[in-house]
Amino acid sequence: MVDKLAPFVKWAGGKTQLLHELELRMPKTFKKYYEPFVGGGALLFSLHPGHAVICDTNEQLINVYRQLKADAAAVISEVRKLDAEPCSKERYLEVRSAYNAKIQSGDLDAACAALMIWINKHCFNGLYRVNSKGLFNVPYNNRVKGSSISEENLQGVSSYLRENDVDIRLMDFAEALHDVSEGDFVYFDSPYVPVSDTANFTDYTKDGFTLEDHRRLAGVFRDLAARGVKVMLSNHNVPLVHELYQGFPISEIAVKRFINSDASKRTGKEVIITSYSPE
Ligand SMILES: C[S@@+](CC[C@H](N)C(=O)[O-])C[C@H]1O[C@@H](n2cnc3c(N)ncnc32)[C@H](O)[C@@H]1O
Structure with a gap:
């Protein structure tokens, strides 16, 4: 760790x-x-x-903890794919729509966790806000490129959650x-x-x-x-x-x-x- x-x-x-x-x-x-x-x-x-x-x-946040505990490599690989392309307002809105589609389908998987992390680093002030339908609606913070994660930290978080008695409750x-x-x-x-x-x-x-x-x-x-x-x-x-x-x-x-x-x-x-x- x-x-x-x-x-x-x-x-x-x-x-x-x-x-x-x-x-x-x-x-x-x-x-x-x-x-x-x-x-x-x-x-x-x-x-x-x-x-x-x-x-x-926050169901999406808890999903990130759970996915990291289960398989950090899967989350990291999905974040890498999202980080591979430079961001722009259009791209941000596209990724936000993909995230909202995940929210709507209740698909709580590694890809959804990666979207949540990526959006947190690209939305205004890292805010988490949803509309009355539960869809994420925070605007873009104009960040263009750079990694959305420290891979070492995510691996460390994952080892901590897996190797200890940590119960994650929603x-x-x-x-x-x-x-x-x-x-x-x-x-x-x-x-x-x-x-x-x-x-x-x-x-x-x-x-x-x-x-x-x-x-x-x-x-x-x-x-x-x-x-x-x-x-x-x-x-x-x-x-x-x-x-x-x-x-x-x-x-x-x-x-x-x-x-x-x-x-x-x-x-x-x-x-x-x-x-x-x-x-
Ligand atoms: C001030 S933040 C905690 C910040 C945290 N200490 C940190 O260092 O990032 C409050 C959290 O409470 C959660 N929350 C709101 N209502 C709650 C409830 N009734 N039960 C449990 N958690 C709740 C929110 O989703 C939010 O993540």
């Missing part, structure tokens, strides 16, 4: 730049690692724990925790509570994670903490988050944000909350 593994997709809310702060506050020892909102898996790949459960509700976060036990460590990195207009934040969010979901998550956090599970959570530093996690240690951390078209919103504060006193 390569020494250093890294996310294979650029992901909204990716935690690469917060890794150091997260690692400072995570428990020194734990049994199994749970990451129920895995996304690009920045903390997972940094820790590469021997026993882990990873989960997300389900809601609460369901993914059905078998968690005392002494396990859960890291929650849910979609963010919006920074602006939190006073009016009720039901609608562009990623579908509602105020009710944030309340549900806080309930799960409290329940796990009471059962002796070690829990860490990150989110924006906004009043709602302080209210939901009142009573737990909360650290405020300054960060730069990359996925925001409004440059003035590219710096801000996040919080890391733990169910235990960080050592």
Whole structure:
């Protein structure tokens, strides 16, 4: 296995730049690692724990993890074919249509995983957004050529997933925790509570994670903490988050944000909350 593994997709809310702060506050020892909102898996790949459960509700993303676990060579060979031709707006739209055809036919195979990775590297800001029919609709980022992957990293990710006890789940976060036990460590990195207009934040969010979901998550956090599970959570530093996690240690951390078209919103504060006193 390569020494250093890294996310294979650029992901909204990716935690690469917060890794150091997260690692400072995570428990020194734990049994199994749970990451129920895995996304690009920045903390997972940094820790590469021997026993882990990873989960997300994004079916295409979970397919990539599963395909890499099953056969990285098949995914790499499909990405190579896509990278062989220089990109243009027309070519991007053509590949996006091929990807959407896969989504429509429910064909969750290595070719679909390769399309997902390639598109992530050629779409605007690595965003993942679908329309009401579930079809991917993010525009082109004008990248013309270059490899969409580090083959060494994908091989490393694949070996990690295959050679360890890593269970990959496609389900809601609460369901993914059905078998968690005392002494396990859960890291929650849910979609963010919006920074602006939190006073009016009720039901609608562009990623579908509602105020009710944030309340549900806080309930799960409290329940796990009471059962002796070690829990860490990150989110924006906004009043709602302080209210939901009142009573737990909360650290405020300054960060730069990359996925925001409004440059003035590219710096801000996040919080890391733990169910235990960080050592
Ligand atoms: C902030 S991102 C996680 C970023 C990740 N830590 C990283 O480093 O890339 C949140 C993830 O939660 C997933 N998600 C949204 N609603 C969910 C739910 N109800 N249960 C599980 N995952 C969900 C999204 O698909 C997204 O990948």
